[in-house]
Amino acid sequence: CSETQNMNILSINLENPAQPIVFDGNLPLHATQCIACGQCAVVCPTGAVAERDDVPIVMAELSRPAGQRKKMIIMTAPSARTSLGEMMGDAIEDAEIGTTVAACHAAGFDLVFDTTFGADTCATLEAAELIERFRSNGPFPMFTSCCPGWVSLVENKFPHLRHNLSHCKSPMMMLGAMIRHWMSEECKAERSTYYVVALMPCTAKKEEITRPELRGPLGDQDVDVVLTVREMGRLLKARGVVWKSLPGPHSPRYDPPFDVSSGGGALFATSGGVMEAALRVAYTYLSRESLTRENVDMFEECRRIMRSGDWLSTHIPLTPGTRQRREIDIAVVSGSRSIQDFLIDQQLSDPFMAAMLKQPKHFVECMACPGGCIGGGGQPQSLDDLAL
Numbered sequence: 001c002s003e004t005q006n007m008n009i010l011s012i013n014l015e016n017p018a019q020p021i022v023f024d025g026n027l028p029l030h031a032t033q034c035i036a037c038g039q040c041a042v043v044c045p046t047g048a049v050a051e052r053d054d055v056p057i058v059m060a061e062l063s064r065p066a067g068q069r070k071k072m073i074i075m076t077a078p079s080a081r082t083s084l085g086e087m088m089g090d091a092i093e094d095a096e097i098g099t100t101v102a103a104c105h106a107a108g109f110d111l112v113f114d115t116t117f118g119a120d121t122c123a124t125l126e127a128a129e130l131i132e133r134f135r136s137n138g139p140f141p142m143f144t145s146c147c148p149g150w151v152s153l154v155e156n157k158f159p160h161l162r163h164n165l166s167h168c169k170s171p172m173m174m175l176g177a178m179i180r181h182w183m184s185e186e187c188k189a190e191r192s193t194y195y196v197v198a199l200m201p202c203t204a205k206k207e208e209i210t211r212p213e214l215r216g217p218l219g220d221q222d223v224d225v226v227l228t229v230r231e232m233g234r235l236l237k238a239r240g241v242v243w244k245s246l247p248g249p250h251s252p253r254y255d256p257p258f259d260v261s262s263g264g265g266a267l268f269a270t271s272g273g274v275m276e277a278a279l280r281v282a283y284t285y286l287s288r289e290s291l292t293r294e295n296v297d298m299f300e301e302c303r304r305i306m307r308s309g310d311w312l313s314t315h316i317p318l319t320p321g322t323r324q325r326r327e328i329d330i331a332v333v334s335g336s337r338s339i340q341d342f343l344i345d346q347q348l349s350d351p352f353m354a355a356m357l358k359q360p361k362h363f364v365e366c367m368a369c370p371g372g373c374i375g376g377g378g379q380p381q382s383l384d385d386l387a388l
């Protein structure tokens with residue numbers, strides 16, 4: 001069960017599969033080895049497994065009477081901003097970001113920001129960290145850290161790899177911190193006067209926002225609530241938003257200042273995207289060239305390799321034709337099963353073997369959901385079961 005509050009758990013005993021471990025108490029999710037990726041909810045054929053429903057909490061905030069109402073802010077993830085449209089009945093080719101923005105405004109949100117802004121920031125900082133690790137000789141591999149399901153897997157099963165995780169927050173948490181800073185410095189607004197919702201393809205992010213190390217200076221959260229795409233569909237229905245009546249392709253864009261983003265940030269939606277976005281930035285740092293169409297095309301082969309399966313490994317020259325030629329070994333893995341197979345294959349699953357490894361890969365992207373966030377545990381299942 002992917003409920004994040006109380007639940008009964010039947011867990012497979014890997015030592016003796018015939019004797020499952022039964023936890024018959026009401027355990028909080030963090031007391032189990034569940035990584036909260038929500039894949040169980042996506043594949044459950046009866047709908048018996050579902051994420052914790054946070055729609056009523058957001059409905060209550062949106063329905064506060066004037067005078068008690070907080071400024072309502074929502075940020076939308078790169079993969080969720082179009083999958084919402086698909087869920088609401090748009091053809092895939094017609095799914096339009098502007099319609100999602102218009103829907104958020106129609107539901108009562110005052111400001112709609114683009115999490116892709118945070119993704120660009122994340123790619124920039126990860127590239128800088130990768131280069132710094134080359135200068136200080138590791139630790140390698142550097143693992144991406146933007147997927148909370150993967151981070152939980154490391155903490156639960158491979159704690160010896162914690163120091164290999166990038167120090168960067170996820171795009172959602174980066175943007176949450178930037179919104180707090182902007183509201184405080186530019187808008188002179190107290191934290192208690194605004195409410196931040198994140199529309200995500202992800203159930204693990206419901207747990208991520210509560211992590212103690214990601215809270216603000218007074219222990220409060222940067223992001224108040226995470227809604228999955230499925231929950232957002234229910235919220236829009238409850239708020240009486242009629243999708244087909246929303247403005248079309250020329251509908252409103254995101255609100256400033258968090259409305260600008262690059263194609264690199266948008267790549268975060270899919271497996272291999274975090275890697276490519278960070279490598280593009282690393283390329284500009286190392287070569288001192290600005291990123292042109294030709295330079296982006298240089299990653300085409302890399303992109304083709306990265307997108308062609310769920311466990312990929314390649315060796316790419318990062319700065320061809322320059323004095324600072326730097327070849328880096330990368331790997332892209334998605335799906336928690338594939339990640340564990342990869343760690344075993346690379347001798348990283350065992351603390352002793354990992355410490356002895358002579359030539360580890362330099363940079364590894366791990367996403368807990370198959371195909372990355374576009375296959376996330378909070379994405380739409382089917383049009384029928386949403387009954388929209």
Ligand code: SF4
Nearest residue numbers: 147149202369373376
């Ligand atoms: Fe969430 Fe994306 Fe990670 Fe899946 S791959 S757990 S959707 S961040």
